[in-house]
Amino acid sequence: MYARRMVKLTKQIDDSVLVTPGAKSNLRKRATNADDIFDDREAAEEATKENAKAIDALQDALWAERKRALLVILQGIDTSGKDGTVRAVFNRCGPLGVQVTPFGKPSDEELAHDFLWRIHMATPKKGVIGVFNRSQYEDVLVVKVRNLAPAAVVEQRYEQINAFEAHLNDTGTTVLKFMLNISRDEQRERLQARLDDAEKNWKFNAADLEDRKLWDDYQKAYEVALDRCSTAHAPWRVVPADRKWQRNAIIAATVRKALEDLAPQYPKPDWKPGDFKIE
Template sequence: MSHSCPKHLSHLVVTPGTAVDLGAIDPRQVDFLGDEDKVRARLNEDAIAIDRLQDRLYGEGKRALLVVLQGTDTSGKDGTIRGVFNATGPLGVTVTAFKRPSEEELAHDFLWRVHKAAPRRGTIGLFNRSHYEDVLVGRVRNLAPKDVIEARYDQINDFERLLTENGTVILKFMLHISKDEQAERLQERLDDPGKNWKFNAGDLEDRKLWGAYQKAYETALSRCSTTHAPWHIVPADRKWARNAIVAAIVRDTLEAMDPRYPKMPWKPSDFKIV
Protein backbone atom coordinates (compact mmCIF):
# COMPACT_ATOMS: atom_id res chain seq x y z
CA MET A 1 0.00 0.00 0.00
CA SER A 2 1.14 3.55 -0.71
CA HIS A 3 -1.44 5.53 1.24
CA SER A 4 -0.01 8.37 3.25
CA CYS A 5 -1.49 11.11 5.37
CA PRO A 6 0.18 14.03 7.15
CA LYS A 7 0.21 13.46 10.92
CA HIS A 8 -1.98 16.49 11.63
CA LEU A 9 -4.65 14.99 9.37
CA SER A 10 -4.46 11.37 10.51
CA HIS A 11 -7.55 11.77 12.71
CA LEU A 12 -9.61 12.24 9.53
CA VAL A 13 -9.01 8.64 8.45
CA VAL A 14 -11.82 6.23 9.29
CA THR A 15 -10.20 3.33 11.11
CA PRO A 16 -11.39 0.07 9.51
CA GLY A 17 -14.08 -1.66 11.54
CA THR A 18 -15.09 1.37 13.59
CA ALA A 19 -18.56 2.91 13.75
CA VAL A 20 -18.90 6.43 12.37
CA ASP A 21 -21.02 9.15 13.96
CA LEU A 22 -21.13 12.13 11.62
CA GLY A 23 -23.11 14.11 14.18
CA ALA A 24 -20.06 14.09 16.44
CA ILE A 25 -17.81 15.61 13.75
CA ASP A 26 -17.98 19.41 13.38
CA PRO A 27 -17.79 20.34 9.66
CA ARG A 28 -16.48 23.81 10.59
CA GLN A 29 -13.78 22.71 13.05
CA VAL A 30 -10.49 23.17 11.20
CA ASP A 31 -8.28 24.71 13.91
CA PHE A 32 -5.90 21.78 13.50
CA LEU A 33 -4.83 23.26 10.16
CA GLY A 34 -3.36 26.42 11.65
CA ASP A 35 -3.20 29.89 10.13
CA GLU A 36 -5.52 30.27 7.12
CA ASP A 37 -3.09 32.34 5.03
CA LYS A 38 -0.35 29.76 5.52
CA VAL A 39 -2.75 26.95 4.70
CA ARG A 40 -3.79 28.67 1.47
CA ALA A 41 -0.14 29.14 0.52
CA ARG A 42 0.57 25.48 1.20
CA LEU A 43 -2.43 24.52 -0.94
CA ASN A 44 -0.84 26.28 -3.91
CA GLU A 45 2.45 24.51 -3.24
CA ASP A 46 0.68 21.16 -2.99
CA ALA A 47 -1.18 21.73 -6.26
CA ILE A 48 2.10 22.41 -8.07
CA ALA A 49 3.72 19.37 -6.42
CA ILE A 50 0.79 17.16 -7.47
CA ASP A 51 1.33 18.24 -11.07
CA ARG A 52 5.02 17.35 -10.87
CA LEU A 53 4.32 13.99 -9.25
CA GLN A 54 1.59 13.22 -11.76
CA ASP A 55 4.06 13.78 -14.57
CA ARG A 56 6.37 11.21 -12.99
CA LEU A 57 3.44 8.82 -12.57
CA TYR A 58 2.60 9.24 -16.26
CA GLY A 59 6.19 8.68 -17.29
CA GLU A 60 6.47 5.57 -15.14
CA GLY A 61 3.23 4.17 -16.57
CA LYS A 62 2.91 1.31 -14.08
CA ARG A 63 0.43 2.49 -11.45
CA ALA A 64 -2.60 4.73 -11.09
CA LEU A 65 -4.26 6.85 -8.41
CA LEU A 66 -8.03 6.93 -7.95
CA VAL A 67 -9.52 9.79 -5.93
CA VAL A 68 -13.15 9.28 -4.92
CA LEU A 69 -15.16 12.36 -3.90
CA GLN A 70 -18.49 11.83 -2.18
CA GLY A 71 -20.73 14.23 -0.34
CA THR A 72 -24.24 15.59 -0.13
CA ASP A 73 -25.44 18.20 -2.62
CA THR A 74 -23.35 21.43 -2.47
CA SER A 75 -20.56 19.73 -0.48
CA GLY A 76 -18.04 20.95 -3.06
CA LYS A 77 -17.00 18.01 -5.22
CA ASP A 78 -16.57 20.22 -8.30
CA GLY A 79 -14.83 22.91 -6.28
CA THR A 80 -12.41 20.40 -4.80
CA ILE A 81 -11.44 19.16 -8.26
CA ARG A 82 -10.79 22.74 -9.41
CA GLY A 83 -9.00 23.78 -6.23
CA VAL A 84 -6.70 20.77 -5.93
CA PHE A 85 -6.04 19.73 -9.51
CA ASN A 86 -6.18 23.09 -11.30
CA ALA A 87 -2.43 23.01 -11.90
CA THR A 88 -2.29 19.39 -13.02
CA GLY A 89 -1.64 18.63 -16.68
CA PRO A 90 -4.88 17.51 -18.39
CA LEU A 91 -3.35 14.56 -20.25
CA GLY A 92 -2.76 12.57 -17.09
CA VAL A 93 -6.06 13.25 -15.31
CA THR A 94 -9.55 11.93 -16.01
CA VAL A 95 -12.73 13.17 -14.33
CA THR A 96 -15.85 11.01 -14.25
CA ALA A 97 -19.12 12.43 -12.95
CA PHE A 98 -21.52 9.61 -12.17
CA LYS A 99 -25.12 10.51 -12.83
CA ARG A 100 -28.31 8.45 -12.98
CA PRO A 101 -27.50 5.12 -14.70
CA SER A 102 -28.48 4.70 -18.35
CA GLU A 103 -30.59 1.79 -19.59
CA GLU A 104 -27.44 0.04 -20.77
CA GLU A 105 -25.77 0.51 -17.40
CA LEU A 106 -28.83 -0.76 -15.56
CA ALA A 107 -28.69 -3.91 -17.69
CA HIS A 108 -25.31 -4.76 -16.08
CA ASP A 109 -24.14 -5.16 -12.50
CA PHE A 110 -23.83 -1.88 -10.59
CA LEU A 111 -20.03 -1.84 -10.77
CA TRP A 112 -19.83 -2.33 -14.55
CA ARG A 113 -19.83 1.36 -15.42
CA VAL A 114 -17.44 2.12 -12.57
CA HIS A 115 -14.83 -0.42 -13.62
CA LYS A 116 -14.87 1.05 -17.13
CA ALA A 117 -14.06 4.48 -15.67
CA ALA A 118 -11.18 3.30 -13.46
CA PRO A 119 -7.97 5.20 -14.31
CA ARG A 120 -5.46 3.64 -16.67
CA ARG A 121 -1.91 3.12 -15.46
CA GLY A 122 0.07 6.35 -15.35
CA THR A 123 -2.94 8.55 -14.64
CA ILE A 124 -5.00 10.05 -11.83
CA GLY A 125 -8.72 9.31 -11.97
CA LEU A 126 -11.19 11.59 -10.18
CA PHE A 127 -14.66 10.29 -9.38
CA ASN A 128 -17.27 13.02 -8.81
CA ARG A 129 -19.72 10.75 -6.99
CA SER A 130 -19.04 7.07 -7.50
CA HIS A 131 -20.11 3.48 -6.95
CA TYR A 132 -21.11 4.54 -3.44
CA GLU A 133 -24.25 6.12 -4.86
CA ASP A 134 -25.59 2.56 -5.06
CA VAL A 135 -25.48 2.21 -1.26
CA LEU A 136 -26.44 5.84 -0.56
CA VAL A 137 -29.20 6.93 -2.94
CA GLY A 138 -30.00 3.28 -3.53
CA ARG A 139 -30.52 2.73 0.19
CA VAL A 140 -32.38 5.96 1.00
CA ARG A 141 -34.63 5.86 -2.06
CA ASN A 142 -35.20 2.08 -1.89
CA LEU A 143 -33.98 1.62 -5.46
CA ALA A 144 -33.09 -2.01 -4.82
CA PRO A 145 -34.18 -4.70 -2.33
CA LYS A 146 -32.55 -4.50 1.11
CA ASP A 147 -30.66 -7.77 0.66
CA VAL A 148 -29.23 -6.51 -2.63
CA ILE A 149 -28.06 -3.27 -1.00
CA GLU A 150 -26.62 -5.23 1.92
CA ALA A 151 -24.52 -7.40 -0.40
CA ARG A 152 -23.04 -4.38 -2.14
CA TYR A 153 -20.80 -3.32 0.75
CA ASP A 154 -18.69 -6.48 0.51
CA GLN A 155 -18.82 -6.32 -3.29
CA ILE A 156 -17.46 -2.77 -3.19
CA ASN A 157 -14.65 -3.83 -0.85
CA ASP A 158 -13.76 -6.74 -3.14
CA PHE A 159 -13.84 -4.47 -6.20
CA GLU A 160 -11.55 -1.93 -4.58
CA ARG A 161 -9.19 -4.70 -3.48
CA LEU A 162 -9.07 -5.91 -7.09
CA LEU A 163 -8.06 -2.43 -8.25
CA THR A 164 -5.39 -2.01 -5.58
CA GLU A 165 -3.90 -5.45 -6.22
CA ASN A 166 -3.53 -4.43 -9.85
CA GLY A 167 -1.66 -1.20 -9.23
CA THR A 168 -4.32 1.41 -8.44
CA VAL A 169 -3.99 3.31 -5.15
CA ILE A 170 -7.38 4.50 -3.88
CA LEU A 171 -8.13 7.59 -1.78
CA LYS A 172 -11.72 8.23 -0.71
CA PHE A 173 -12.95 11.55 0.65
CA MET A 174 -16.35 12.21 2.21
CA LEU A 175 -16.87 15.98 2.06
CA HIS A 176 -18.77 16.56 5.30
CA ILE A 177 -20.91 19.73 5.45
CA SER A 178 -23.58 20.86 7.88
CA LYS A 179 -27.24 21.22 7.02
CA ASP A 180 -27.02 24.96 7.72
CA GLU A 181 -24.09 25.33 5.31
CA GLN A 182 -26.00 23.45 2.64
CA ALA A 183 -28.92 25.84 3.09
CA GLU A 184 -26.64 28.83 2.53
CA ARG A 185 -25.11 27.32 -0.59
CA LEU A 186 -28.49 26.39 -2.07
CA GLN A 187 -29.77 29.92 -1.39
CA GLU A 188 -26.69 31.35 -3.08
CA ARG A 189 -27.57 29.38 -6.20
CA LEU A 190 -30.97 31.02 -6.18
CA ASP A 191 -29.68 34.53 -5.46
CA ASP A 192 -26.78 34.58 -7.95
CA PRO A 193 -27.92 34.58 -11.62
CA GLY A 194 -24.54 33.12 -12.54
CA LYS A 195 -25.25 30.12 -10.36
CA ASN A 196 -28.94 29.58 -11.16
CA TRP A 197 -28.01 26.79 -13.53
CA LYS A 198 -26.54 24.82 -10.63
CA PHE A 199 -29.84 24.77 -8.76
CA ASN A 200 -31.85 21.58 -8.98
CA ALA A 201 -35.26 21.45 -7.35
CA GLY A 202 -34.62 17.78 -6.68
CA ASP A 203 -31.93 18.83 -4.18
CA LEU A 204 -34.70 20.11 -1.93
CA GLU A 205 -36.32 16.68 -1.92
CA ASP A 206 -33.02 15.10 -0.91
CA ARG A 207 -32.63 17.77 1.78
CA LYS A 208 -35.87 16.55 3.39
CA LEU A 209 -34.12 13.18 3.75
CA TRP A 210 -31.00 14.65 5.38
CA GLY A 211 -31.11 12.33 8.36
CA ALA A 212 -31.55 9.22 6.24
CA TYR A 213 -28.63 10.20 4.02
CA GLN A 214 -26.41 10.86 7.04
CA LYS A 215 -27.16 7.36 8.34
CA ALA A 216 -26.51 5.86 4.90
CA TYR A 217 -23.14 7.64 4.79
CA GLU A 218 -22.27 6.42 8.28
CA THR A 219 -22.96 2.84 7.24
CA ALA A 220 -20.91 3.12 4.04
CA LEU A 221 -18.01 4.79 5.84
CA SER A 222 -18.02 2.17 8.58
CA ARG A 223 -18.41 -0.82 6.29
CA CYS A 224 -16.11 0.27 3.48
CA SER A 225 -13.09 1.94 5.06
CA THR A 226 -10.36 -0.63 4.59
CA THR A 227 -6.59 -0.75 4.80
CA HIS A 228 -6.41 -0.93 1.01
CA ALA A 229 -8.97 1.84 0.39
CA PRO A 230 -9.45 4.10 3.45
CA TRP A 231 -12.13 6.73 3.85
CA HIS A 232 -11.27 10.27 4.99
CA ILE A 233 -13.97 12.48 6.51
CA VAL A 234 -13.16 16.04 5.45
CA PRO A 235 -14.76 18.96 7.34
CA ALA A 236 -16.03 20.90 4.34
CA ASP A 237 -17.98 23.92 5.56
CA ARG A 238 -14.90 26.04 4.84
CA LYS A 239 -13.94 25.61 1.21
CA TRP A 240 -10.30 26.61 1.59
CA ALA A 241 -9.83 24.06 4.38
CA ARG A 242 -11.56 21.32 2.39
CA ASN A 243 -9.29 21.85 -0.59
CA ALA A 244 -6.17 22.10 1.55
CA ILE A 245 -6.89 18.83 3.32
CA VAL A 246 -7.50 16.88 0.13
CA ALA A 247 -4.45 18.38 -1.56
CA ALA A 248 -2.16 17.54 1.36
CA ILE A 249 -3.30 13.92 1.48
CA VAL A 250 -3.09 13.46 -2.31
CA ARG A 251 0.40 14.94 -2.36
CA ASP A 252 1.57 12.79 0.55
CA THR A 253 0.18 9.68 -1.11
CA LEU A 254 1.86 10.43 -4.44
CA GLU A 255 5.15 11.08 -2.65
CA ALA A 256 4.78 7.75 -0.84
CA MET A 257 4.15 6.05 -4.20
CA ASP A 258 7.38 7.71 -5.38
CA PRO A 259 6.85 7.25 -9.13
CA ARG A 260 10.06 7.24 -11.19
CA TYR A 261 10.71 8.22 -14.76
CA PRO A 262 11.81 5.16 -16.76
CA LYS A 263 15.52 4.71 -17.41
CA MET A 264 16.38 4.90 -21.06
CA PRO A 265 18.67 2.29 -22.65
CA TRP A 266 20.71 5.14 -24.13
CA LYS A 267 22.52 8.28 -23.05
CA PRO A 268 21.52 11.76 -24.20
CA SER A 269 25.15 12.29 -25.19
CA ASP A 270 24.78 9.51 -27.76
CA PHE A 271 22.71 11.84 -29.92
CA LYS A 272 23.34 15.14 -31.65
CA ILE A 273 20.56 17.38 -32.91
CA VAL A 274 21.55 18.97 -36.20
Protein backbone atom coordinates in the same frame (compact mmCIF):
# COMPACT_ATOMS: atom_id res chain seq x y z
CA MET B 1 12.30 21.51 7.30
CA TYR B 2 9.45 21.54 4.84
CA ALA B 3 9.31 17.73 4.91
CA ARG B 4 9.04 17.60 8.70
CA ARG B 5 6.29 20.22 8.69
CA MET B 6 4.36 18.25 6.04
CA VAL B 7 4.70 14.95 7.86
CA LYS B 8 3.40 16.54 11.04
CA LEU B 9 0.51 18.20 9.24
CA THR B 10 -0.58 15.14 7.28
CA LYS B 11 -0.43 13.09 10.47
CA GLN B 12 -2.56 15.68 12.23
CA ILE B 13 -5.00 15.66 9.30
CA ASP B 14 -5.21 11.88 9.21
CA ASP B 15 -5.70 11.65 12.98
CA SER B 16 -8.67 13.91 12.48
CA VAL B 17 -10.23 12.73 9.20
CA LEU B 18 -9.36 9.05 8.74
CA VAL B 19 -12.04 6.47 9.49
CA THR B 20 -10.00 3.75 11.17
CA PRO B 21 -10.70 0.47 9.39
CA GLY B 22 -12.84 -1.72 11.60
CA ALA B 23 -13.86 1.14 13.89
CA LYS B 24 -17.13 3.07 13.88
CA SER B 25 -17.08 6.26 11.82
CA ASN B 26 -19.31 8.19 14.22
CA LEU B 27 -20.23 10.48 11.36
CA ARG B 28 -22.75 12.47 13.39
CA LYS B 29 -20.11 13.43 15.92
CA ARG B 30 -17.56 14.58 13.37
CA ALA B 31 -16.86 18.26 12.93
CA THR B 32 -17.82 20.01 9.70
CA ASN B 33 -15.00 22.51 10.11
CA ALA B 34 -11.30 21.98 10.77
CA ASP B 35 -10.63 25.02 12.93
CA ASP B 36 -8.57 22.83 15.25
CA ILE B 37 -6.06 22.17 12.45
CA PHE B 38 -6.18 25.35 10.38
CA ASP B 39 -6.63 28.79 11.86
CA ASP B 40 -4.78 30.82 9.24
CA ARG B 41 -6.73 30.96 5.98
CA GLU B 42 -3.99 32.63 3.98
CA ALA B 43 -1.37 30.09 5.05
CA ALA B 44 -3.75 27.22 4.25
CA GLU B 45 -4.46 28.59 0.77
CA GLU B 46 -0.75 29.02 0.19
CA ALA B 47 -0.14 25.43 1.27
CA THR B 48 -2.88 24.19 -1.08
CA LYS B 49 -1.21 25.99 -4.00
CA GLU B 50 2.16 24.54 -3.07
CA ASN B 51 0.67 21.07 -2.80
CA ALA B 52 -1.16 21.41 -6.13
CA LYS B 53 2.19 22.29 -7.70
CA ALA B 54 3.84 19.25 -6.11
CA ILE B 55 0.95 17.05 -7.28
CA ASP B 56 1.55 18.29 -10.83
CA ALA B 57 5.24 17.35 -10.64
CA LEU B 58 4.47 13.95 -9.10
CA GLN B 59 1.84 13.25 -11.75
CA ASP B 60 4.44 13.90 -14.44
CA ALA B 61 6.64 11.19 -12.93
CA LEU B 62 3.62 8.89 -12.50
CA TRP B 63 2.92 9.27 -16.23
CA ALA B 64 6.56 8.80 -17.22
CA GLU B 65 6.76 5.66 -15.10
CA ARG B 66 3.39 4.36 -16.29
CA LYS B 67 3.16 1.56 -13.73
CA ARG B 68 0.62 2.79 -11.19
CA ALA B 69 -2.53 4.89 -11.09
CA LEU B 70 -4.32 6.99 -8.48
CA LEU B 71 -8.07 7.08 -8.06
CA VAL B 72 -9.57 9.89 -6.01
CA ILE B 73 -13.20 9.40 -5.04
CA LEU B 74 -15.20 12.45 -4.00
CA GLN B 75 -18.53 11.81 -2.31
CA GLY B 76 -20.79 14.27 -0.58
CA ILE B 77 -24.29 15.59 -0.48
CA ASP B 78 -25.41 18.30 -2.96
CA THR B 79 -23.39 21.55 -2.63
CA SER B 80 -20.69 19.83 -0.58
CA GLY B 81 -18.04 21.13 -3.00
CA LYS B 82 -16.90 18.25 -5.20
CA ASP B 83 -16.34 20.42 -8.29
CA GLY B 84 -14.61 23.13 -6.30
CA THR B 85 -12.24 20.54 -4.87
CA VAL B 86 -11.26 19.41 -8.36
CA ARG B 87 -10.46 22.98 -9.38
CA ALA B 88 -8.41 23.76 -6.29
CA VAL B 89 -6.42 20.54 -6.19
CA PHE B 90 -6.10 19.44 -9.81
CA ASN B 91 -6.25 22.47 -12.12
CA ARG B 92 -2.54 23.01 -11.74
CA CYS B 93 -2.06 19.45 -13.00
CA GLY B 94 -4.47 20.11 -15.85
CA PRO B 95 -6.51 17.86 -18.09
CA LEU B 96 -3.44 16.11 -19.52
CA GLY B 97 -2.85 13.89 -16.51
CA VAL B 98 -6.18 14.05 -14.70
CA GLN B 99 -9.42 12.54 -15.86
CA VAL B 100 -12.65 13.48 -14.09
CA THR B 101 -15.70 11.24 -14.33
CA PRO B 102 -19.03 12.37 -12.91
CA PHE B 103 -21.51 9.62 -12.11
CA GLY B 104 -25.13 10.66 -12.43
CA LYS B 105 -28.28 8.64 -12.77
CA PRO B 106 -27.28 5.46 -14.62
CA SER B 107 -28.35 5.02 -18.25
CA ASP B 108 -30.46 2.06 -19.36
CA GLU B 109 -27.30 0.50 -20.78
CA GLU B 110 -25.51 0.93 -17.45
CA LEU B 111 -28.46 -0.47 -15.50
CA ALA B 112 -28.42 -3.52 -17.75
CA HIS B 113 -25.00 -4.36 -16.28
CA ASP B 114 -23.92 -4.90 -12.68
CA PHE B 115 -23.46 -1.67 -10.71
CA LEU B 116 -19.65 -1.75 -10.87
CA TRP B 117 -19.52 -2.05 -14.68
CA ARG B 118 -19.61 1.66 -15.45
CA ILE B 119 -17.28 2.32 -12.53
CA HIS B 120 -14.65 -0.15 -13.72
CA MET B 121 -14.76 1.29 -17.24
CA ALA B 122 -13.91 4.72 -15.87
CA THR B 123 -10.97 3.72 -13.67
CA PRO B 124 -7.73 5.50 -14.61
CA LYS B 125 -5.16 3.74 -16.71
CA LYS B 126 -1.57 3.50 -15.52
CA GLY B 127 0.09 6.89 -15.21
CA VAL B 128 -3.17 8.78 -14.82
CA ILE B 129 -4.99 10.34 -11.86
CA GLY B 130 -8.70 9.56 -12.05
CA VAL B 131 -11.19 11.63 -10.09
CA PHE B 132 -14.71 10.34 -9.50
CA ASN B 133 -17.37 12.93 -8.81
CA ARG B 134 -19.74 10.54 -7.01
CA SER B 135 -18.99 6.86 -7.47
CA GLN B 136 -19.98 3.27 -6.74
CA TYR B 137 -21.13 4.55 -3.35
CA GLU B 138 -24.23 6.08 -4.92
CA ASP B 139 -25.44 2.48 -5.13
CA VAL B 140 -25.52 2.26 -1.32
CA LEU B 141 -26.57 5.90 -0.78
CA VAL B 142 -29.30 7.30 -3.03
CA VAL B 143 -30.26 3.76 -4.03
CA LYS B 144 -30.72 2.82 -0.38
CA VAL B 145 -32.44 6.02 0.73
CA ARG B 146 -34.86 6.01 -2.19
CA ASN B 147 -35.37 2.24 -2.25
CA LEU B 148 -34.23 1.90 -5.86
CA ALA B 149 -33.08 -1.68 -5.26
CA PRO B 150 -34.16 -4.40 -2.82
CA ALA B 151 -32.57 -4.09 0.62
CA ALA B 152 -30.94 -7.52 0.26
CA VAL B 153 -29.20 -6.42 -2.93
CA VAL B 154 -27.89 -3.22 -1.36
CA GLU B 155 -26.75 -5.22 1.65
CA GLN B 156 -24.43 -7.31 -0.56
CA ARG B 157 -22.86 -4.29 -2.17
CA TYR B 158 -20.64 -3.20 0.71
CA GLU B 159 -18.58 -6.36 0.45
CA GLN B 160 -18.70 -6.24 -3.34
CA ILE B 161 -17.30 -2.71 -3.24
CA ASN B 162 -14.60 -3.76 -0.78
CA ALA B 163 -13.60 -6.66 -3.01
CA PHE B 164 -13.53 -4.40 -6.08
CA GLU B 165 -11.39 -1.78 -4.36
CA ALA B 166 -9.04 -4.50 -3.08
CA HIS B 167 -8.67 -5.67 -6.66
CA LEU B 168 -7.84 -2.14 -7.83
CA ASN B 169 -5.32 -1.77 -5.04
CA ASP B 170 -3.71 -5.15 -5.76
CA THR B 171 -3.36 -4.32 -9.45
CA GLY B 172 -1.64 -0.97 -9.08
CA THR B 173 -4.34 1.62 -8.42
CA THR B 174 -4.24 3.47 -5.12
CA VAL B 175 -7.74 4.43 -3.99
CA LEU B 176 -8.32 7.60 -1.93
CA LYS B 177 -11.86 8.17 -0.70
CA PHE B 178 -13.06 11.53 0.58
CA MET B 179 -16.49 12.22 2.04
CA LEU B 180 -17.06 15.98 2.00
CA ASN B 181 -18.88 16.62 5.24
CA ILE B 182 -20.97 19.78 5.44
CA SER B 183 -23.52 20.78 8.03
CA ARG B 184 -27.22 21.08 7.36
CA ASP B 185 -27.00 24.83 7.97
CA GLU B 186 -24.15 25.23 5.50
CA GLN B 187 -26.13 23.38 2.85
CA ARG B 188 -29.08 25.72 3.41
CA GLU B 189 -26.82 28.70 2.80
CA ARG B 190 -25.33 27.24 -0.33
CA LEU B 191 -28.71 26.28 -1.79
CA GLN B 192 -30.06 29.72 -0.90
CA ALA B 193 -27.11 31.30 -2.73
CA ARG B 194 -28.08 29.36 -5.83
CA LEU B 195 -31.53 30.91 -5.60
CA ASP B 196 -30.37 34.44 -4.82
CA ASP B 197 -27.23 34.81 -6.92
CA ALA B 198 -28.12 35.13 -10.64
CA GLU B 199 -24.76 33.64 -11.66
CA LYS B 200 -25.48 30.52 -9.61
CA ASN B 201 -29.13 30.08 -10.68
CA TRP B 202 -28.25 27.45 -13.27
CA LYS B 203 -26.86 25.21 -10.56
CA PHE B 204 -30.14 25.14 -8.67
CA ASN B 205 -32.10 21.94 -9.00
CA ALA B 206 -35.44 21.64 -7.23
CA ALA B 207 -34.77 17.92 -6.77
CA ASP B 208 -31.94 18.83 -4.39
CA LEU B 209 -34.61 20.09 -1.97
CA GLU B 210 -36.25 16.68 -2.02
CA ASP B 211 -32.91 15.10 -1.08
CA ARG B 212 -32.48 17.71 1.65
CA LYS B 213 -35.72 16.55 3.24
CA LEU B 214 -34.09 13.14 3.52
CA TRP B 215 -31.01 14.59 5.26
CA ASP B 216 -31.09 12.19 8.20
CA ASP B 217 -31.60 9.17 5.96
CA TYR B 218 -28.62 10.19 3.85
CA GLN B 219 -26.47 10.73 6.92
CA LYS B 220 -27.38 7.26 8.15
CA ALA B 221 -26.64 5.70 4.77
CA TYR B 222 -23.28 7.50 4.69
CA GLU B 223 -22.51 6.28 8.16
CA VAL B 224 -23.09 2.65 7.19
CA ALA B 225 -20.95 3.03 4.05
CA LEU B 226 -18.15 4.62 6.09
CA ASP B 227 -18.37 1.95 8.77
CA ARG B 228 -18.37 -0.96 6.38
CA CYS B 229 -16.14 0.24 3.56
CA SER B 230 -13.25 1.91 5.34
CA THR B 231 -10.67 -0.79 4.70
CA ALA B 232 -6.92 -0.97 5.12
CA HIS B 233 -6.49 -0.94 1.33
CA ALA B 234 -8.96 1.91 0.74
CA PRO B 235 -9.84 3.81 3.91
CA TRP B 236 -12.43 6.58 4.03
CA ARG B 237 -11.57 10.10 5.04
CA VAL B 238 -14.34 12.38 6.32
CA VAL B 239 -13.32 15.91 5.35
CA PRO B 240 -14.78 18.85 7.28
CA ALA B 241 -16.10 20.87 4.35
CA ASP B 242 -18.03 23.86 5.67
CA ARG B 243 -15.00 26.04 4.92
CA LYS B 244 -13.79 25.54 1.37
CA TRP B 245 -10.21 26.57 2.11
CA GLN B 246 -9.93 23.97 4.88
CA ARG B 247 -11.46 21.28 2.67
CA ASN B 248 -9.02 22.08 -0.15
CA ALA B 249 -6.04 22.16 2.19
CA ILE B 250 -6.89 18.76 3.66
CA ILE B 251 -7.45 17.04 0.33
CA ALA B 252 -4.45 18.61 -1.43
CA ALA B 253 -2.12 17.57 1.42
CA THR B 254 -3.55 14.04 1.46
CA VAL B 255 -3.29 13.54 -2.31
CA ARG B 256 0.26 14.87 -2.31
CA LYS B 257 1.22 12.52 0.53
CA ALA B 258 -0.29 9.53 -1.29
CA LEU B 259 1.69 10.35 -4.43
CA GLU B 260 4.87 10.84 -2.42
CA ASP B 261 4.32 7.44 -0.84
CA LEU B 262 4.01 5.94 -4.32
CA ALA B 263 7.28 7.71 -5.20
CA PRO B 264 6.92 7.32 -8.97
CA GLN B 265 10.26 7.12 -10.76
CA TYR B 266 11.26 8.41 -14.17
CA PRO B 267 12.39 5.35 -16.13
CA LYS B 268 16.16 5.06 -16.52
CA PRO B 269 17.16 5.09 -20.18
CA ASP B 270 18.74 1.87 -21.49
CA TRP B 271 20.80 3.98 -23.92
CA LYS B 272 23.45 6.68 -23.82
CA PRO B 273 23.05 10.04 -25.61
CA GLY B 274 25.99 9.09 -27.83
CA ASP B 275 24.13 6.02 -29.12
CA PHE B 276 22.10 8.26 -31.41
CA LYS B 277 22.99 10.77 -34.03
CA ILE B 278 20.11 12.96 -35.14
CA GLU B 279 20.45 13.72 -38.84
